[in-house]
Amino acid sequence: MAMNVAGSSGGGRRGRRKPVMAEINVTPMVDVMLVLLIIFMVSAPLLTVGVPLDLPQTQAKSLDQDKTPLQLSVDVNGKVFINDTEVAMTDLVAKLKAITDARGGMDERIFMRADKKADYGTVARVMGQLSGAGFKRLALVTEVEQGQ
Incomplete structure (x- = not known):
């Protein structure tokens, strides 16, 4: 049995190795993403339907969504x-x-707007009067900053 050691090109696949594909x-x-997309598109409407119920009839008033909010404003001059x-x-x-x-009670939210340059003391005095009179739902209205 003779072995050809020097310059052997035999031996099958060892000499012809392909480079690793990166x-x-x-x-x-x-x-996989397309399958998941189809699954979510089919199942999303099923999740939002809810449980069908036969609700009892009552004489309760419906929520008044068309009512304009009560706004309280303080201008630069303190008016x-x-x-x-x-x-x-x-x-x-x-008056409040x-x-x-007349609109349904003191649990109504009051939106308070004050000019940026209005006197802070006047705004605090108005808020104090409202709090002392029992108005607990006071919301301060602001604007979103532009360019931020």
């Missing part, structure tokens, strides 16, 4: 407005109570 095969990933009507500081609580009683 590319990513994205086809299986795309296939106080309810919606668009100017109100003296001494009459503020009485009358309006909220």
Whole structure:
């Protein structure tokens, strides 16, 4: 048995090794994503339907969504407005109570707007009067900053 050691080209596959392929095969990933997309598209409408119920009938009032919000404004000069009507500081609580009683009670939210350059003391005095009169749902209205 003679072995050819020097310059042997025999031996099958050892000498002809292919370089490692470094590319990513994205086809299986795309296939999986498409299958998941179809599954979510089919199952999403089923999740939002809800449980069918036979609800009892009552005489309760429906929620009044068309009611305009009650706005309280303080301008640069310290004048106080309810919606668009100017109100003296001494009459503020009485007029707000009358309006909220006519609209359904003191649990109504009051939106308070104040000019950026309005006196802070005036705004604090208005908020103090409202809090002292029992108005607990006061929301301060601001604008979104532009260019940020």
